[in-house]
Amino acid sequence: MKPGDTAPLSGTYVEVGQGGGKVKRAQQIYVNQGETLPMLTSYSITIEHKGSMNVRNRQHCWKLVQV
Template sequence: MSRFVKSGEAAPVAGTYVEAGHGGGKVKNGQRIEVEKGETLPELKTYTVTINHKGEEKKRERQHVWLLEK
């Protein structure tokens, strides 16, 4: 079972969830919530990143995820 849960999905287990970056890294001043099994996790804001590769600039939409804390 993955410890990462997307915004708007139901919590697979009860516990404390913290906001994590797109790849699972720590987020400065991230949210921390207590939820019961089956509760819907709150939505997290999306953000845009700009990637420069071989002279080409691309924009990608990203969104943080919820991480189940031990």
């Protein structure tokens, strides 16, 4: 779930990477149904491919781990 979305279920949410992978020092929060998920900081990565440099903006997401 993206930051700023409304929580569909009450429970514990954990911070995960953009693709759903684990994050070092991930935040864990308890949110009630209908509350807004807190914002997470965005970051940029630089990708070099065949001599060209591309900058991509990324943001972590929230995942429900315990109801």
